[in-house]
Amino acid sequence: MSPRKFRKEFLDRLLKLHWRQWTALGVAGTETPERHWIIDLEALLVSTYTIGLKDRRLFNGMLEWVQKNGFWINNARLKRIGSYFQVKTPAKEEFLLSHQDFTLLLDTIRRKTQHRKIISEYSKIIRSFRPRGIVTKPRLISSHVLLQLSFRALCGIDARAEILLYLLTHECGNSNSIARETFHNQRNVYKILKRFSEVGIVTIYRKTRAKDYSLNRKKVLLRTLGINKLPKYLNWTRLFRTLDLLLKVIFRPECEDTYLLSSLFRDHADKMREIGHWLNVDVPDPELYLGEKYFLPVAQSFLRVLDRLINPD
Numbered sequence: 001m002s003p004r005k006f007r008k009e010f011l012d013r014l015l016k017l018h019w020r021q022w023t024a025l026g027v028a029g030t031e032t033p034e035r036h037w038i039i040d041l042e043a044l045l046v047s048t049y050t051i052g053l054k055d056r057r058l059f060n061g062m063l064e065w066v067q068k069n070g071f072w073i074n075n076a077r078l079k080r081i082g083s084y085f086q087v088k089t090p091a092k093e094e095f096l097l098s099h100q101d102f103t104l105l106l107d108t109i110r111r112k113t114q115h116r117k118i119i120s121e122y123s124k125i126i127r128s129f130r131p132r133g134i135v136t137k138p139r140l141i142s143s144h145v146l147l148q149l150s151f152r153a154l155c156g157i158d159a160r161a162e163i164l165l166y167l168l169t170h171e172c173g174n175s176n177s178i179a180r181e182t183f184h185n186q187r188n189v190y191k192i193l194k195r196f197s198e199v200g201i202v203t204i205y206r207k208t209r210a211k212d213y214s215l216n217r218k219k220v221l222l223r224t225l226g227i228n229k230l231p232k233y234l235n236w237t238r239l240f241r242t243l244d245l246l247l248k249v250i251f252r253p254e255c256e257d258t259y260l261l262s263s264l265f266r267d268h269a270d271k272m273r274e275i276g277h278w279l280n281v282d283v284p285d286p287e288l289y290l291g292e293k294y295f296l297p298v299a300q301s302f303l304r305v306l307d308r309l310i311n312p313d
Contacts, residue, residue, distance in 0.1 A: 003261055006299045007250050013306035014243055015055050018048050020310065024143055026069065027061040028134040036312045038165065039145050040236040042078045042183075046085050047240035049105050050097045051247055053121050063108065063126065064135045070109055072138070072149055074157050079106070080183040081237050089248055090267045096245050145231045159184040160192055167202065167215035168222075169233035174210040183237060232312065234278060239309075242271045246302070262294040276301060279308045 016031055021044050024033035045062065052059030066073070082105070085097040101122050108126055140150045147168075151161035162182035166173055173181070175190035182189070193213050196202040202213040215221070222230060249255065249264050265272070266286045276283035281304050284297045 001296060001299055003250070003256050003258060003295070006261075006303075007255075009303055010250065010299075010306070011054060011247065013303065013310060014051065014247060015058060017306065017309050018044065018051070018058060022048070022058070022061055022065065024138075024145055025065060026136040026138050027065050028136075029061065033143070034145050035143075036232055037145060037236075037309070038147050038169070038231045038233050041072060041148060042074060042081050043236035043240055045073065045078065045105070046081050046097070046102075047236075047244055049102075049122075050085060050240075050244045053125075054247075056125065059125055060129060060132070061134060063129050064131045066109055067131060068135045069137060072152060072157065073109060074152075074161075075106075075109065076185075077159075077162070077183055078109070082106075084183065084237060085241055085244070087241070087245070089245060090264055092252075096241070096248055141226065144225075144227050144229075147225070147227075147231065150225060159188050163189060163192055163196075164215070165233075167213065168218060169230065172205075172212045172214040174212050176210060181235060238271075239275055239278070242268065242275055243306075246272075257292075258295040259292040262289075262292045262298075265294055265298045272298070272302065275305055279305055279312075281305050281308055 019027075019029050019031040020034040021037075021039050023029045023031050024035070024039060025041075025044075045066070048058060048062045052062065082097065082102045086099055086102065087096050088094065089096055101120060104120075104122050104126060138146050138149055140146050140153060148161055148165055151164050155161050155164065159182070162184060163178055166178050166182055175186055175193055178184075178193075179186035179189045193202060193211075197204050197213065200216060202215055204211050204213055206212065222228075246268065250261065255261050255264065269283075269286045273283040273285075281301055283301045283305070284294070286294055289297065
């Protein structure tokens with residue numbers, strides 16, 4: 001496999017993954033709507049914005065969805081996730097998502113369009129955007145992968161939705177672990193867990209020094225939501241950031257060379273192997289391969305990772 005072929009296949013799969021999730025949220029597209037993984041709206045928004053210049057149609061679909069359904073967005077959480085994406089790429093003084101570009105996204109969600117003087121590819125697309133009538137409202141009842149939005153419909157657009165989602169998909173958690181996983185303020189998470197315990201929604205027990213909380217009557221909650229089989233959970237924020245960072249790196253002009261690509265893969269080996277572990281895909285250890293020989297096995301394994309994300313079956 002050449003670096004050029006790998007870049008094309010990586011991009012095609014990554015865009016397909018995003019299209020599947022937006023189609024499930026109500027954006028008209030040719031891809032099959034996501035039906036395996038629970039969708040994380042803020043993570044998907046930031047990731048789509050980050051890679052959107054690679055697919056103008058995807059970018060415009062996201063903008064139209066925001067215009068029509070933006071009330072579903074948790075802006076405080078969006079800011080935290082956006083800050084998490086503002087990291088420097090390896091060996092370059094550039095950011096995966098710059099603060100200025102992310103500010104344009106926030107302004108778009110707030111419908112502020114007049115005072116920005118930033119000239120970039122993002123601002124050109126946003127200013128020329130025209131809705132095409134390709135977006136509908138998310139259908140929460142018929143799509144269980146929109147469980148996050150279902151909890152927001154019940155609890156409001158705040159941390160309670162992500163806390164319930166975390167406890168539903170995990171055995172237990174404390175305020176620190178839940179805050180780290182959900183990108184919410186730890187103190188606020190602690191207060192909500194305390195209220196949940198007072199009314200019997202969760203049970204407290206001590207597994208470590210910190211108090212652990214487990215959700216009561218999960219099966220009853222699932223039946224109430226009409227869910228027979230719980231969709232699979234992934235930390236999309238961490239996963240998308242790693243995938244988007246790789247995408248930005250491999251499209252550099254100098255990355256036509258397999259040796260340089262191998263070096264860049266080594267820089268991200270730990271995160272790549274973590275994602276592989278989540279999806280039961282073996283990402284090779286860099287110590288087992290010398291020089292450019294690391295490129296091919298990693299490239300093949302990460303295309304398998306994307307295939308597994310698109311269709312776990």
